[in-house]
Amino acid sequence: MSNSRAGRGRRLSVLLLLLFALPIGWSAGHYAMGYPGPDWSTAGRASAGLLAPAAETPQAVIRVYAARTVRWRGIFATHTWIVVKEAGAARYDRFDYTAWGEPIRTNGFVADGRWFGRDPELVFAADGESAAAAIPKIRAAIAGYVHANRGDYRAWPGPNSNTFVAAVMAAADLGASLPPTAIGKDFPHDGRWIGPATAGLGFRATLGGYLGLTVGWYEGVEVSVLGAVLGIDVRRPAIKLPAIGRIGMGESFV
Numbered sequence: 001m002s003n004s005r006a007g008r009g010r011r012l013s014v015l016l017l018l019l020f021a022l023p024i025g026w027s028a029g030h031y032a033m034g035y036p037g038p039d040w041s042t043a044g045r046a047s048a049g050l051l052a053p054a055a056e057t058p059q060a061v062i063r064v065y066a067a068r069t070v071r072w073r074g075i076f077a078t079h080t081w082i083v084v085k086e087a088g089a090a091r092y093d094r095f096d097y098t099a100w101g102e103p104i105r106t107n108g109f110v111a112d113g114r115w116f117g118r119d120p121e122l123v124f125a126a127d128g129e130s131a132a133a134a135i136p137k138i139r140a141a142i143a144g145y146v147h148a149n150r151g152d153y154r155a156w157p158g159p160n161s162n163t164f165v166a167a168v169m170a171a172a173d174l175g176a177s178l179p180p181t182a183i184g185k186d187f188p189h190d191g192r193w194i195g196p197a198t199a200g201l202g203f204r205a206t207l208g209g210y211l212g213l214t215v216g217w218y219e220g221v222e223v224s225v226l227g228a229v230l231g232i233d234v235r236r237p238a239i240k241l242p243a244i245g246r247i248g249m250g251e252s253f254v
Contacts, residue, residue, distance in 0.1 A: 016230075019230055019241070020225060020228055020230060020242050023241040023242045023243045023244045024075070024076065024228065024242050024243040026243070026244065027075045027076070027243035027244055028075045028243075031072065031074065031075045043070075043114070043116040043117030043118075044114050044116075044117050045109055045110060045113045045114055045115070045116060045117075046110060046113060046114060047110050047111075047112050047113055047114075048112050048113065048114050048119050048120055049112070050063075050065070050112040050120065050122065051063065051083070051092065051111055051112040054085055054089060054090055054091045054092050055090060057085065058087060058088060059087055059127050059128045059131070059132075060084075060085060060086055060087040060127065060128060060129075060131035060132035060135060061083070061084065061085040061092065061126075061127055061131055062082070062083070062084050062124070062125065062126040062127075062131045062134060062135065062138070062174070063082070063083040063084075063111075063112070063122065063124065063125055064080060064081070064082050064083075064122075064123040064124040064125075064165060064169065064174075064176070064178075065080065065081055065083065065112065065120035065121065065122060065123060066078040066079070066080045066120065066121050066123050066178070066179055066181070066182060067079055067114065067115035067118040067119060067120040067121065068115070068118045068181075069115070069118075070115075070116045070118075073155070074118070075243055076181070076183060076227075076228065076242070076243050077162075077181055077182070077183040077184075077227075078162070078179060078181040078182050078183075078245075079096075079115050079161050079162070080123065080161055080162050080165040080178055080179075080182050080185075081094060081095060081096045081109075081161065081165065082094070082095050082138065082165055082168055082169075083095075083111045083112070084131075084135050084138055084139070086132070086135060087132055092111035093106060093107060093111075094106070094107055094108070094109060094110070094111045095142055095164075095168075096108060096109065096161060097147075097153065097159075097160065097161040097163070097164035097165070098153065098161065099153045099155065099160075101150070102148075102150060103147065103148060103149070103150070103152055103153045103164075104142060104145065104148050104164070121179075123176065123178060123179060124169070124174055124176040126174070134172045134173070134174060137171055137172040137173070138168055138171070138172045140171070141167065141168045141171035141172060142168060145164065145167060145168070146189065146190075146191075147159040147163070147164070147189065155184075156183065156184065156227060157183075157184060157187050157208065157209030157210055157226070157227050158184035158186075158187025158189070158209045159184065159187055159189055160183075160184040160187070161184070162178060162182035162183060162184040162185040163184045163185065163187040163189050164189075165178060165182075165185075166178055166182070166184075166185040166186075166189065166198045167189040167190070169198055169199070170196070170198045170199070170200075173200060174199070175199050175200065175218060176199055176218060177197075177198055177199045177216070177218045177219045178198070179240075179245050179246060180222065180229035180230075180231060180240035180241070180242070180245055180246065181229075181242075181243065181244075181245045183227035183228070183229075184209065184227060185198065186204060186206050186209055186212045186214065186222075186224045186227070186229075187206070187208075187209035188206055188208065188209065193205065193206055193207065193208070194206075197214050197215070197216035197218070197219050198214075198216075198218075198219070199216060199217070199218035199219060200216070200217075200218075201216055201217035201218065202214065202215050202216020202217055202218070202219060203215060203216070204216075206224070209224075209227065210225075210226055210227075211224065211225060211226075212224035214231075217235060218235065219231070219233070220232050220233035220234055220235065220238075220240070222240060228242035228243065229242060230242060233246070233248065233249075236248070236249040237249055
């Protein structure tokens with residue numbers, strides 16, 4: 001009996017290893033095919049055309065975007081940011097968390113701009129009254145973010161750009177989660193290794209961002225190993241693979 005259990009354990013371990021390793025290998029191969037690509041420092045950061053001009057958009061707006069990060073890190077990870085506009089405002093405000101200067105960067109880039117040549121994808125959208133109600137919470141969460149000092153940023157395991165956006169989304173009760181490629185989203189930004197899931201209606205347990213488990217209505221079931229996420233989403237049927245992301249129904253919420 002013990003040998004049988006040991007055999008099943010080994011098979012399960014091999015299966016889990018493959019489920020993590022094969023997607024990362026595929027993504028690395030895809031990156032290698034396009035290497036070296038354009039110089040990241042001169043790559044385009046102009047608008048991707050995802051937002052109408054602010055002057056033509058009278059209602060309040062919230063957007064969360066994600067785009068593959070630069071150079072080899074794009075094999076594994078995306079960079080996320082949040083955009084808000086109050087009703088009647090003349091412009092959008094974009095908030096990023098970066099490794100240089102003051103970590104929280106306000107309007108350092110075009111609201112729906114490409115991230116060093118990479119097109120952004122929509123993660124979350126809200127307009128009108130629902131956005132207007134959440135924007136004060138978003139601004140308060142940004143103003144009170146605990147990792148806002150120079151030197152706080154750490155690309156891995158966090159706090160990084162995805163940690164920042166996850167914390168803001170949680171504080172504003174947006175009811176949405178970041179993509180599985182948002183490495184750092186599970187870093188315990190609030191210092192708690194066990195707490196509520198980012199989107200609420202669930203829980204998150206993490207060992208400092210290195211190993212974690214999230215179970216929630218919006219996240220589904222996610223296992224995080226060294227930041228790489230493997231999971232399944234039942235509410236919006238999809239599987240979540242490290243380095244690749246979701247395969248199934250889209251993640252964006254409007």
